[in-house]
Amino acid sequence: MNHFDEMTCLLYLEGQLDAAREEDLTAHTAQCGDCRALLQALQRETHLLSSALTEENEPIPAHLLSEPGQNQIPWAWIISLGLASLCSYAVWTFGIEPWQEELSAAGFNAQHILSLLVFTGAFWKGWSGMINTIQIIALILFGGVAFGVLRRRLRQRTTVALVLSILTLGFVLVQPAGAAEVQHKESYTLTKGEVVHTDLIVASGTAQINGTVEGDLIAFGSAITVSGHVTGDVIVFGNQLRVDGTVDGNVRAGCNTVVIGGNIGKNVMTFSNIFELVSSAQVGGGVISMGNQMTMDGHVHRDVLSMVSQTVIDGAVDGRIMLRGDDLSIGSTAELAGPVTFQSRNQPRVADGAKLASPITLEAEPARRYRRLNSVRDVVHELLRYGAAVVIGLILLTVLPGFFRVALRETGRYGVSIGIGALALMTGVVLLFVGFMLLFVGVRTVLSTFLVYIPLVYFAQVFVGAWLGGQLLRKNAQASGAMLGQLALGLLILHALRYIPYAGGIIWLLIAMWGTGAMLIALHRMLRTEPIAMAA
């Protein structure tokens, strides 16, 4: 007699055979003890599986027994919204405003960041350049299709976040010079009398701009000389830059040596080893310089802000001068109309003939290397910062409990988190630097990029704090209340650590990297696991 195979027997037990086959098997088992035994064995196996799977062998975690976030939202929201405004106030007052003031003092007048973003960002510039209606239609269509596709694939919230970040990117990123002329050669020369009617992008070993560029000049190369006329900005990355011609806009350079002898309509910003403003130079705006040596023989019509090791000033500066560095010497031909502040360990040297509006203010080397609670105001501010951090934690815990838990778990895997965080922050710094140099809209846009970074770094402490608190309290509390306690304790310790001389700063850098890394990994995880085809 032919026995039925195991597959058929299983399907029979599960009621998956068609009627005819089922009858066959029923008839067969009536006579065949072996097949009957197999059916029984399989049935027993089913029972074993079923009871093993459904047995309540472990308790349900307490935090799963009550619906998450159900009761906490109202009061948490009320408190957090109130305190969140305090927190943004704190971030603004301690983080952004001083920066902005300094920049505006240096000739970068800070208007409202948002309006600047809208009207000078990629979108604005893009529209004016986009004369072609077809292009606009194509763009709208493309956007619509992309949104549709994304919406179907991703969850709504994810999509919104994605679209918002893309929009933000659009605002923040430079409009890729719409109709630029791109030159990529060993050596490039724009001869005298020649005119480029758009932006000019040059990537070559040496570049000589003797003609006229009616737009921006962006150049990468080892030696770049501008002796012609550029109506827009000059942005250069390379070894040497020499500008003897006329630039109506800004000059921004990341070069080893920058020499400027011409007429610059707006500001000069350099990150360079040696920066020289020769006597024929006229800078309509201000100068911001970072590097090793700076010689200023020319005329700067507004402020000078610099972090340069050695500075020599022989020329004229109409605005304020704020310097930080090792040495400052002011020559006899110098004419400084504004106040001069010098932050250094060393006394500045001032030649006899130098004309100074007021004596130089010497500030001790960067006043405090570490934080101290010197006054009631400091204590209040620190408490405010601490409170803000707790509130941010509370908001995260309430609004994004899933994210909070995943990020917290990633914080526990500190090696990976710190690594990823370090990488991310480093990339951020590089991007900021490149942004500084490249962005047409300039400083304010970079500042707004900063606005994206600050929350990230600010959130970082929340997770490190919560983790630390959890480690100290040694109980794996899952309820939000207990979590909040851990968070409060952890953050308190972190904020106290801030005041350890010297090490405090390093610890906080580590915290920023650590938490940021954990959040990025968590974000990655959640974005990877969330989009799901719901066939329900």
Next chain:
Amino acid sequence: MEGKQKPEPATAAEQAVIRERIARARAGDADAWGELYRQFAPAIFRFCRRAVPTREDAEDATMEIFIKVREKLSQYDAARPFSAWLYKVSANHCWDLLRRRKVRQDLETGEIEDLPLEHPNPGQLDQLIEKRNNEQVRRALDKLPARARMALVFRYYADMNYDEIAESLGVRRAFVGVVLLRARHLLRDALGARGAAERAAGGAS
């Protein structure tokens, strides 16, 4: 299947209560949603606990599933049992989770030639089952490849039918039986019974 803790209450009255809660939850009643949550969360947590590797993953998955369910509550077809729908969503979620983590080591699609056509020795299978307790079975289950484990959990914990399993695992319906049988074989192997239920005895039909 005696001894199984069925999450879905059997009586019509209880069904009516659930239906009423769902209707209220759909209308935005947070209390009704809370009741639904408390009623079904334990079963879903156990489901996830069996389906995904770690307890933490199971906890997270449970929370995420309920967030999803709450969002999708309007799509639930009241003609079907709520728990069946819940398990379907959970199964998709867990499978997706594992797939995205690339935990799935076993083959995406089995070949029809792989259909095991043996007739194992019922006595040996019986012996194996006799000797093993629930705990041992659970430990063996944890060692199975994701798809095999998922198939067994879907079928013998959540009572999902073959269509639902096929859809959740992304296999053809005709393969569900094969997947289940292969999973049982792997489980027997994992239970340390190599050879017991294998090709030892019996002839092919």
